[in-house]
Amino acid sequence: MREQLTEEKVFKDPVHDYVYVQDQTIWDLINTKEFQRLRRIRQLGTTYLTFHGAEHSRFSHSLGVYEITRRIISQFERNGYPDWPLEERLVSLCAALLHDVGHGPFSHSLEEIFETDHEEWTCAILLGETEINTVLKRVSDDFPEMVSSVIKKTYPKPIVVSLISSQMDADRMDYLLRDAYFTGVNYGTFDLERILRVLRPYKGQIVVKESGMHAVEHYLMSRYQMYWQIYFHPVTRSSEIILRQIFRRAQQLNSQGYRFRWMTNSLQQLLNNTLSLDDYLKLDEALAQTAFSEWSEEPDELLSDLCRRFINRYLYKYVTIENPDESLLSEVAAALLSIGLNPDYHMEIDYPFDLPYDVYRPEQKNGEKRGKAPILLLDSEDEISEISVKSDIVRSITGLRQGQYHLYYPEEPLLQNKDKLSEEMKKLFKLN
Ligand code: NI
Secondary structure, three states: OOOEEEEEEEEEEOOOEEEEEEEHHHHHHHOOHHHHHHHHOEOOHHHHHOOOOOOOEHHHHHHHHHHHHHHHHHHHHHHOOOOOOHHHHHHHHHHHHHOOOOOOOOHHHHHHHHOOOHHHHHHHHHHOOOHHHHHHHHHOOOHHHHHHHHHOOOOOOHHHHHHHOOOOOHHHHHHHHHHHHHHOOOOOOOOHHHHHHHEEEEOOEEEEEHHHHHHHHHHHHHHHHHHHHHHOOHHHHHHHHHHHHHHHHHHHHHHOOOOOOOOOHHHHHHHHOOOOHHHHHHOOHHHHHHHHHHHOOOOOHHHHHHHHHHHHOOOOEEEEEOOOOHHHHHHHHHHHHHOOOOHHHHOEEEOOOEOOEOOOOOOOOOOOOOOOOOOEEEOOOOOEEEHHHHOHHHHHHEOOOEOOEEEEEOHHHHHHOHHHOOHHHHHHOOOO
């Protein structure tokens, strides 16, 4: 099952210095067209409009997750830990490399509008008629299924799943370091080498040697900072709102039988909600950007205005609102209507929040995503404890759910119609 390349291949990487490929299967997967497509999808979606360095792709992130996983496994193998199942190496590496292969352009925004799911697309790519499926099948007939079940987290050995999906997995460690590097902020850095050295396979899970606790604290604080400084940046959120409105408007026009001046087959299928796998694989950010540029000249004023805003970075402004209750929101909607705006598209309340670290609560309910496995420390007596029990710093951010409401709106029509607005509205929108 382990077919080695006669000569090791390397990719130069700004975060990990080098990414090493030793297996024929990994090399062949990287060279499939479905994997190469990830070069045309940015890792951070619209963040480049806020942090101009954030142009890195899902291709580089996927290689990075693979490389971190490879280093973890090779540390386990070098030390001969009996709790690491040696035969799981290749399936783990393939799952790490392919975990994001189903991402589309501006994934998270598109998923909300079209109710698609990148994880489902990932599995469709692994199991469907694709080059990736052909390469995986060369390992064994059931190998595509095995890799996809790691990604779906149903693989029978949880230790394999936890490598790429837990509260300190290869995925998170790569994106924090990579996003920090490309945005140019320093909050996201932490001592990856140190963390990799203190990971241990232990009774079917991955734990951290207690002496590595401070490196883990640093990692969790970095994550906390990155969420607030980068991922939830209000300007980035504004560009995401515009992007969602573009697709919402296009979808609405399409359902009303509107004839677009410019359209491609795959975009048409996206709007119709009838995407085949082949159509889906044709969607990338180059196509989306072309669509925005073409649609900025559509006769529908709402669509063309939204597209021009996105392309020219003429984003919505925002104000912070303490308590966005129904009566306030309907007053705002009425005020926008009175000056000819469409509250359906011209106002949006946003409330980003994140749990920097969460103790595992298996009974989570109401569609809330099941918490990911907690970080466990292993002490010299071979006792396991959950990290927030031992770390004051981690305890202080555990379960912390903080956030602020922001109201987004286009500023210039409000400025132009300032005189028609009530004093209360002028105060809310800071127009005085
Ligand atoms: Ni990822």
